[in-house]
Amino acid sequence: MYKSEQLAQQIRQQIENGSWHAHDKLPSLREQVQLSGFSLITVMNAYQELEAQGLVYAKEKSGYFVAEQIQSKLLDHASIVSLNSKVEINSLVFQYLKSTQSPSILPLGSAFPDSQLLYTPKLLQIMGQHARHRLSYDQVGSLPPGNFALRQLIAQRYRMQGIPTDADDIVITSGCLDALNLALQTVAKAGDYILLQQTIFYGAWQAAERLGLKVITIPEHPKYGFDLDAFTKVLKTYPIKVCWLMLNSHNPIGFTVSDEIKYEIAKLLHEYQIYLIEDDVYEEMYYGGKKPLPMKYFDQQNLVLHCSSFSKTLGAGFRVGWVYAGKFSNHIQHLQLMSTISVNALVQHALVDFLSSHHYEKHLRSLRLMLERCKKQFYQFFKQNLPAECEVYYYPSGYFLWLKLPKNMNSMHIYEQLLQQNISVAPSPLFNVLELQQHFLRVNCSFEWSDQIEMAMNTLIACIRQNHTSTLKTINE
Ligand SMILES: Cc1ncc(COP(=O)(O)O)c(C=O)c1O
Numbered sequence: 001m002y003k004s005e006q007l008a009q010q011i012r013q014q015i016e017n018g019s020w021h022a023h024d025k026l027p028s029l030r031e032q033v034q035l036s037g038f039s040l041i042t043v044m045n046a047y048q049e050l051e052a053q054g055l056v057y058a059k060e061k062s063g064y065f066v067a068e069q070i071q072s073k074l075l076d077h078a079s080i081v082s083l084n085s086k087v088e089i090n091s092l093v094f095q096y097l098k099s100t101q102s103p104s105i106l107p108l109g110s111a112f113p114d115s116q117l118l119y120t121p122k123l124l125q126i127m128g129q130h131a132r133h134r135l136s137y138d139q140v141g142s143l144p145p146g147n148f149a150l151r152q153l154i155a156q157r158y159r160m161q162g163i164p165t166d167a168d169d170i171v172i173t174s175g176c177l178d179a180l181n182l183a184l185q186t187v188a189k190a191g192d193y194i195l196l197q198q199t200i201f202y203g204a205w206q207a208a209e210r211l212g213l214k215v216i217t218i219p220e221h222p223k224y225g226f227d228l229d230a231f232t233k234v235l236k237t238y239p240i241k242v243c244w245l246m247l248n249s250h251n252p253i254g255f256t257v258s259d260e261i262k263y264e265i266a267k268l269l270h271e272y273q274i275y276l277i278e279d280d281v282y283e284e285m286y287y288g289g290k291k292p293l294p295m296k297y298f299d300q301q302n303l304v305l306h307c308s309s310f311s312k313t314l315g316a317g318f319r320v321g322w323v324y325a326g327k328f329s330n331h332i333q334h335l336q337l338m339s340t341i342s343v344n345a346l347v348q349h350a351l352v353d354f355l356s357s358h359h360y361e362k363h364l365r366s367l368r369l370m371l372e373r374c375k376k377q378f379y380q381f382f383k384q385n386l387p388a389e390c391e392v393y394y395y396p397s398g399y400f401l402w403l404k405l406p407k408n409m410n411s412m413h414i415y416e417q418l419l420q421q422n423i424s425v426a427p428s429p430l431f432n433v434l435e436l437q438q439h440f441l442r443v444n445c446s447f448e449w450s451d452q453i454e455m456a457m458n459t460l461i462a463c464i465r466q467n468h469t470s471t472l473k474t475i476n477e
Pocket residue numbers: 111112174175176177178201203246251279281308309310311312316320321
């Protein structure tokens with residue numbers, strides 16, 4: 001056993017036998033060096049280890065404190081709450097994105113709808129008209145915070161949901177990922193605690209890793225999507241600075257959280273004065289008649305920075321997104337001027353024309369119908385063909401199905417084997433860093449059913465069956 005593990009174990013025992021109480025301050029690093037006789041580096045590693053186990057938490061410039069006991073109880077179930085001081089997901093995401101770039105790959109692992117459904121002819125036509133005019137390229141009016149008319153149109157969409165908004169609240173960004181990163185950088189700095197959902201779009205893990213944030217995750221609620229109880233306990237225990245949540249048409253699982261739960265989340269955010277980075281990039285992907293409310297709707301104190309884009313509805317190639325920045329607008333623009341600067345002027349102009357006519361709504365209606373139809377077809381296929389030990393999560397929105405494979409199967413193996421056959425899927429390690437949660441797959445179901453899709457789906461099923469049989473064999477041997 002390393003010396004740091006030995007020290008961490010001693011302190012853990014002291015916490016467990018009640019020598020330390022919740023929120024007691026542990027000896028400082030130097031005091032602990034004197035007390036234990038271990039080196040400074042050993043003591044630092046031991047404290048970080050305890051922090052990673054959720055037993056202690058760090059406060060900037062104040063030292064380490066004992067976390068509430070409830071936390072360590074939750075930690076008994078490793079998948080319930082976890083604290084990751086070292087999130088290392090970047091290289092996996094890079095490898096995954098690279099591996100799916102080839103045109104010969106069938107992109108069932110892609111996060112975007114089939115491009116046949118996007119880049120509508122009408123928008124391309126408008127873009128063509130603009131492309132012939134010099135003025136369309138003038139970047140001055142498109143610099144941060146972005147094209148005024150476009151921001152007005154976006155603000156109007158918020159108001160249609162009952163959210164008071166004007167153009168100055170909105171900052172146009174280079175897609176939703178840019179919006180999310182800028183928003184996070186605005187409210188958090190290295191060493192702050194961020195709360196994430198346990199299974200979440202990999203961009204959140206990457207952003208936390210890049211900014212050097214301490215990550216606490218809460219599990220998904222099996223029925224409601226969001227576990228309010230775990231959320232409350234974490235807020236009581238840790239000095240969370242910011243949350244990054246997806247509550248509408250969650251990627252990768254698919255659920256949409258109810259208004260009642262969103263209201264309770266907003267109350268807690270206000271009580272603890274915690275910022276929320278809201279990733280709502282699938283906000284238009286609902287199937288029913290009513291668009292789900294964002295958390296921004298429930299936000300009375302400008303704690304929510306709502307982020308979205310046109311990537312899923314018109315095409316990711318346009319790279320146009322936005323953040324509802326409110327009072328943070330200036331700060332975000334400063335950051336933009338040091339990084340992405342502004343979104344292409346021509347595209348912003350064309351979007352103004354497209355959005356101000358009825359074209360966008362018409363396109364959204366037919367897109368939703370297509371996605372619903374395609375996803376149902378994939379779902380039926382999986383229900384009929386997957387081994388009984390598997391489960392398919394179907395929610396009436398978006399275009400992903402989330403497959404739960406038998407626990408001892410590793411989705412990375414399936415992903416690698418399918419890539420050999422030119423099919424991509426998205427394995428759960430991209431979304432969840434816990435070891436116990438590596439047996440899920442996300443499948444993009446936005447494709448019109450065809451012989452090629454059917455063949456690929458049969459290959460996917462065969463691959464799952466084959467892996468299932470071989471893991472069963474290993475268990476029995
Ligand atoms: C959940 C989620 N958020 C954000 C993004 C980034 O969107 P954009 O392409 O607009 O940057 C994606 C893209 O896949 C996503 O799935």
